[in-house]
Amino acid sequence: MTTESLISEIKKKNSFLCVGLDVDLEKIPVFLLKEEDPIFSFNKAIIDATHQYAVAYKPNTAFYEAYGLKGWQSLEKTIKYLNENYPEIFTIADAKRGDIGNTSSRYAKAFFEDLGFDSITVAPYMGKDSVEPFLAFENKHTILLALTSNEGAFDFQTKKVGDEELYKHVLKTSKDWKNSENLMYVVGATKAEYFEEIRKNLPNSFLLVPGVGAQGGSLKEVCKYGLSENIGLLVNSSRGIIYASNDIDFAAAAAREAKKMQQEMNTIIDGIR
Numbered sequence: 001m002t003t004e005s006l007i008s009e010i011k012k013k014n015s016f017l018c019v020g021l022d023v024d025l026e027k028i029p030v031f032l033l034k035e036e037d038p039i040f041s042f043n044k045a046i047i048d049a050t051h052q053y054a055v056a057y058k059p060n061t062a063f064y065e066a067y068g069l070k071g072w073q074s075l076e077k078t079i080k081y082l083n084e085n086y087p088e089i090f091t092i093a094d095a096k097r098g099d100i101g102n103t104s105s106r107y108a109k110a111f112f113e114d115l116g117f118d119s120i121t122v123a124p125y126m127g128k129d130s131v132e133p134f135l136a137f138e139n140k141h142t143i144l145l146a147l148t149s150n151e152g153a154f155d156f157q158t159k160k161v162g163d164e165e166l167y168k169h170v171l172k173t174s175k176d177w178k179n180s181e182n183l184m185y186v187v188g189a190t191k192a193e194y195f196e197e198i199r200k201n202l203p204n205s206f207l208l209v210p211g212v213g214a215q216g217g218s219l220k221e222v223c224k225y226g227l228s229e230n231i232g233l234l235v236n237s238s239r240g241i242i243y244a245s246n247d248i249d250f251a252a253a254a255a256r257e258a259k260k261m262q263q264e265m266n267t268i269i270d271g272i273r
Contacts, residue, residue: 020238149188149211
């Protein structure tokens, strides 16, 4: 998917909602455990109920890898279902990969070609040659970890390198990498006060924003400082949507929560038109 296609979908739905598909078999409705593939059955129901409000879905691959081969097959089926039935939806492999060049190339092939994801999250710690193999794929996007929402983010990301914070150094350096126009960035909603500074370095780049809802981030604050001319945000909600209910009405409950976020986003978008 091109950036232009994503922007078009955001405008069409008046939404920049990304739904995180972080499936835990201990949290899904018990009756689904009788299904041949409970994870896929859960995802399919959530997707069908929420797709009209969302522009992206983000499976965290750890929640699938934890179940071995069956979990990986569930992930494969989920992405195939999205690509075949909702091709306008932007898909994100939240895999946080990154290694030496030839290894990164294999990771990129696995997620972009074999599974068919539109994008993948990547850790920048190993630098340019660990990220550029992902950027080499046409119409695919690499989402670089910039300033994350977890408490440990302050261990390294905000420490100064010379006279600037490390995360700012990552942002500036990454813009010089080959095919950097295919970069997006992860910025946690719990770091809303940093968005104004980030937009000075990245005025037009898309930011993937986890941490709204269950982690305490404020959509209003994120948008106040983070919106760009073309919206430029994908705000993720996982637990607050997919686990809104663990009963027979789980999909309908997820749809209600997704609709609430979409309506709030619609109000914000209307306010800047």
